[in-house]
Amino acid sequence: xxxxxxxxxxxxxxxxxxxxxxxxxxxxxxxxxxxxxxxxxxxxxxxxxxxxxxxxxxxxxxxxxxxxxxxxxxxxxxxxxxxxxxxxxxxxxxxxxxxxxxxxxxxxxxxxxxxxxxxxxxxxxxxxxxxxxxxxxxxxxxxxxxxxxxxxxxxxxxxxxxxxxxxxxxxxxxxxxxxxxxxxxxxxxxxxxxxxxxxxxxxxxxxxxxxxxxxxxxxxxxxxxxxxxxxxxxxxxxxxxxxxxxxxxxxxxxxxxxxxxxxxxxxxxxxxxxxxxxxxxxxxxxxxxxxxxxxxxxxxxxxxxxxxxxxxxxxxxxxxxxxxxxxxx
Numbered sequence: 001x002x003x004x005x006x007x008x009x010x011x012x013x014x015x016x017x018x019x020x021x022x023x024x025x026x027x028x029x030x031x032x033x034x035x036x037x038x039x040x041x042x043x044x045x046x047x048x049x050x051x052x053x054x055x056x057x058x059x060x061x062x063x064x065x066x067x068x069x070x071x072x073x074x075x076x077x078x079x080x081x082x083x084x085x086x087x088x089x090x091x092x093x094x095x096x097x098x099x100x101x102x103x104x105x106x107x108x109x110x111x112x113x114x115x116x117x118x119x120x121x122x123x124x125x126x127x128x129x130x131x132x133x134x135x136x137x138x139x140x141x142x143x144x145x146x147x148x149x150x151x152x153x154x155x156x157x158x159x160x161x162x163x164x165x166x167x168x169x170x171x172x173x174x175x176x177x178x179x180x181x182x183x184x185x186x187x188x189x190x191x192x193x194x195x196x197x198x199x200x201x202x203x204x205x206x207x208x209x210x211x212x213x214x215x216x217x218x219x220x221x222x223x224x225x226x227x228x229x230x231x232x233x234x235x236x237x238x239x240x241x242x243x244x245x246x247x248x249x250x251x252x253x254x255x256x257x258x259x260x261x262x263x264x265x266x267x268x269x270x271x272x273x274x275x276x277x278x279x280x281x282x283x284x285x286x287x288x289x290x291x292x293x294x295x296x297x298x299x300x301x302x303x304x305x306x307x308x309x310x311x312x313x314x315x316x317x318x319x320x321x322x323x324x325x326x327x328x329x
Contacts, residue, residue, distance in 0.1 A: 025112060025124075026137040029148040036134055038126075038148050040069045044099055046108070046124045048075040048087055048279035050285035052181060052234035053138035054122040059230050062272035065154025073097045075122065076104060077239070077281040079289045085119045097112070100131055109132045139177065142227060160227045172220060172228045179206035181235050186249030188290075196248065204251050207260065212260040213325040218317040229267060236264040237277050240303050242286035255307070262312040271311075279305040 029036045045061065047054035060068060074087065080088035087105040089097045096103055105118045112132035125135040135141065146161040161169060179202050186199035210232065213220065220228045235243070239254040255261045259311045287295050 025133050025135050026140070026202075027135060028137075028140070029135070038151070040152055041071075042128060043127065044071045044073055044103060044126045044128055046073045046087075046097075046126060047122050048285070049076060049276065049281045050077045051122050052238060055234045055276060056142050057123040057138070057145070058276045059272050060145050060160065060232075062147060062268075062275065063160065064149070064157045064232075065151075066145060066149060066152060069149070069152045070125075071099060071128075073126075077278075077285040077289075078286075079285075081242070082106060085118065087122060099128070100103050100126060102131070133185040137184070142230070146227065158225065160225065162226070165221055165226065169221070169226055169228050173231055175206070176228060176231050176235075180210075181202065181231060184235060184239075184243045184247050184249055187249050188243065200249060203249050207252070207257060210292070211257045211259050214263050216317075219312050223318055225267070233267050233273060234266060236260060237268075237279075238253060238282050238286075241279055241283050241305065245300075246286045246290065253303075262314045265308055265310060265312045268308050268312040279308075
């Protein structure tokens with residue numbers, strides 16, 4: 001099996017620090033001039049269950065009831081044997097996406113820009129009229145789903161980005177991204193001891209802050225889940241099965257944090273989180289594709305993911321503990 005690293009040479013600076021590439025396709029969705037039109041059946045979201053950024057988009061899509069509005073194509077957790085970092089539709093019949101008729105994610109990128117030089121990343125929104133990627137802005141994509149796509153939300157869909165909390169949510173999202181979501185990658189892809197040590201500290205300092213915050217309230221903003229909870233969850237779901245040993249963020253496991261661990265399991269009880277959390281795919285990708293330290297392609301047997309089904313009583317932190325999961329506001 002070809003082991004293709006995620007990281008390009010341009011993403012590691014002279015000090016060995018990982019600096020994630022910028023997104024190329026960032027045109028927002030909306031009704032304004034130059035914005036991407038919001039139309040049911042117009043787009044297909046391409047994702048890989050292993051990717052936290054893509055995972056977040058798919059969770060939000062299900063929570064808001066956009067499944068019949070935006071179709072989905074799923075990529076194999078094992079990267080294809082090509083001399084660049086790509087994703088393949090080898091889970092589909094004939095190794096071809098049944099809607100787009102392509103074998104590799106890069107084909108949709110090249111239709112948008114034949115000279116595209118960056119990594120081919122998920123999530124990627126493809127315009128079905130052209131077969132080309134029109135948006136790969138993982139940081140803002142879910143915000144568009146929550147705002148610009150509101151007319152297509154299901155009845156009683158949760159308000160994941162309430163107007164009165166947006167400034168606070170944006171601030172917390174930035175912290176979660178830099179110190180947690182991307183923090184684990186800064187550690188995993190560091191190419192110097194100094195860069196790794198700084199990232200290691202960043203992650204666990206952030207965990208300490210979040211552990212304390214969640215000791216007093218059920219979710220990050222109290223009674224109901226928001227965009228911020230989904231952003232934190234996708235890293236927590238990957239932490240013990242991939243990041244702890246694969247990325248050497250091994251001070252503590254998630255299960256060693258009582259509040260973070262209970263909180264993650266609490267979210268996992270909701271279908272949109274459970275349905276889109278694929279532990280085996282996550283393990284395969286990070287251990288068989290991502291790590292240069294595993295040349296013999298040995299897939300770890302553990303950890304035991306059945307512990308995610310252990311009950312949690314965090315619902316008792318709600319003002320209405322009889323409501324087992326707080327979605328509607």
